[in-house]
Structures are given as C-alpha cells and as structure tokens.
Amino acid sequence: MIDGTGKGAPGTGQRERQRGDGPRRQREIFDAALSLLAENGYERLTIEAVAERATVNKTTIYRWWPSKAALLGAALMGTPTLRFDVPDTGSLRGDLEALVEAILALLTKPPAADIAVAALAAAAHSPELAATARTFFADRLARENPVFERAAARGELPPDTDPTLLVDLLAGAVWVRVVLRQTPVGEDFARRTVSFVLDGVRPG
Incomplete structure (x- = not known):
C-alpha cells in the first residue's frame, strides 16, 4: 500500500521498530496472552x-x-491485574479479613477472575506453568509476610506460627467456595472465615 508520501505504508515489523520493543510492547503482549487464555483456555491458545x-x-x-x-x-x-495491596489495618484480624476480601475480589471480578481460574487449570497440565505458579505464590507470600511480622511484634501470633499454612487455610476456603463449589458468599464471609481460623469452632 502506498501512502501520501509515495512510500509504502509501514508494515507490522516497521511499526514495532518505530514504537519500540519496550515495556509498552510487553504489556500489550501480556494483555493479549492473558485475555486469550481467559477466553479460550490454554490448549487453544497460540502464539x-x-x-x-x-x-x-x-x-x-x-x-x-x-x-x-x-x-x-x-x-x-x-x-x-492479579495484584492487590497488602493491608495494614493495625490488627492481625483486620489484616486477614482484608486479605480474604482481596482474594474474593480476585476470584469473582473479571478480568482477574477469568485469568486466575484459567491459569490454575492450565498449570495442572503444564509442568512449566506449574513451576511458574509456585514462583507466583512464593512471591505473593513474601509480599504478605509483613502482616505476620507486625502481628508477631504486637504479640498476636506465637513465634512458631507458619504463615504459609495460615494463608493456605484462608485462601483455600475462598477457592473452594468460589471456584469449586461456585456458591455465593455472604457479606460476612471474610469475618467468619478468619474467625474460624484464628478462634476455632469450639463453643466459648
């Protein structure tokens, strides 16, 4: 195709060079890959x-x-899209309730929900993606560690508390309810879930 200057209109490769293969290009590629993953699943996704x-x-x-x-x-x-701020409410209970609320939003509001569920399914069939998932969750836990460090400093947690287990119990409850059971959660789901984990279910 000839443009108004008499030169051929730039093709895709030339446009890429003009725009630069920098962070914006990567963001556009990431967005395309994740949206197609959510729409079509991993098996039908192609480069x-x-x-x-x-x-x-x-x-x-x-x-x-x-x-x-x-x-x-x-x-x-x-x-x-899959990130959320680590809370600092001043108490362990408040921080954990905020974390549960953030995970709930991640798994119930598009596009994050569609991406997260599709990525989990894909990781089950791809060892390479499974390794990435482990790295992702390890990075997530590292970001959340200040919640438990502050709680221990306030005397709200014993020193031998396993933060990974605590997060797994809370996040697992959200995944099972929202993704596996696909049942609604009430407005007090975060409060009740954190209460069960911190206080147990025994009377009194």
Missing part, C-alpha cells in the same frame, strides 16, 4: 493468536519467550 491481537510479529514474541508456557508465565508474574 500466532497472541501476536495478532497484540499487533506484533510472532517472531517478536519468540525472541523474548520460546514457548507459550514461558510467555504465560511471564505474563502472570508481570500483570498488575
């Missing part, structure tokens, strides 16, 4: 489809990531 949606050449993607598992792993680690 070609990601390239088309992100308007880049597939060679650009392969230059950075050798496989779709590598691309998705980078996208999951790099996207802000």
Whole structure:
C-alpha cells in the first residue's frame, strides 16, 4: 500500500521498530496472552493468536519467550491485574479479613477472575506453568509476610506460627467456595472465615 508520501505504508515489523520493543510492547503482549487464555483456555491458545491481537510479529514474541508456557508465565508474574495491596489495618484480624476480601475480589471480578481460574487449570497440565505458579505464590507470600511480622511484634501470633499454612487455610476456603463449589458468599464471609481460623469452632 502506498501512502501520501509515495512510500509504502509501514508494515507490522516497521511499526514495532518505530514504537519500540519496550515495556509498552510487553504489556500489550501480556494483555493479549492473558485475555486469550481467559477466553479460550490454554490448549487453544497460540502464539500466532497472541501476536495478532497484540499487533506484533510472532517472531517478536519468540525472541523474548520460546514457548507459550514461558510467555504465560511471564505474563502472570508481570500483570498488575492479579495484584492487590497488602493491608495494614493495625490488627492481625483486620489484616486477614482484608486479605480474604482481596482474594474474593480476585476470584469473582473479571478480568482477574477469568485469568486466575484459567491459569490454575492450565498449570495442572503444564509442568512449566506449574513451576511458574509456585514462583507466583512464593512471591505473593513474601509480599504478605509483613502482616505476620507486625502481628508477631504486637504479640498476636506465637513465634512458631507458619504463615504459609495460615494463608493456605484462608485462601483455600475462598477457592473452594468460589471456584469449586461456585456458591455465593455472604457479606460476612471474610469475618467468619478468619474467625474460624484464628478462634476455632469450639463453643466459648
């Protein structure tokens, strides 16, 4: 195609060079990969489809990531869609309730919910993605550690508390209720869940 200057209109590769293969390109590729994962699932996801949606050449993607598992792993680690702020309410109970609320929002509000559920299903079939999932959750726990460090300093937790187990109990309750059972949660779900974990279910 000839443009008004008499020169050929720039193709996709030229447009990429003009715009730069920097952070914006990566964000666009990550967004395309995650949206296609949520729409079609891991098995039907292709590098070609990601390239088309992100308007880049597939060679650009392969230059950075050798496989779709590598691309998705980078996208999951790099996207802000799956992030939430670590709370600091002044109490362990308040912080844990806020964490449960954040996980609930992550698993019930699109696009984060669709991406998270599709990524979990994909990790079950891809050892490479499973490794990324372990890294993702380890990074998440590291970000949440200040909650437990502050609680221990306030005397709200014994020194031998296992933060990983505590988070697993709370996050697991949300995953089972929302993703597996697919049943509604009440407005007091976070409070009741944290109460069960911290206080137990015995009378009194």
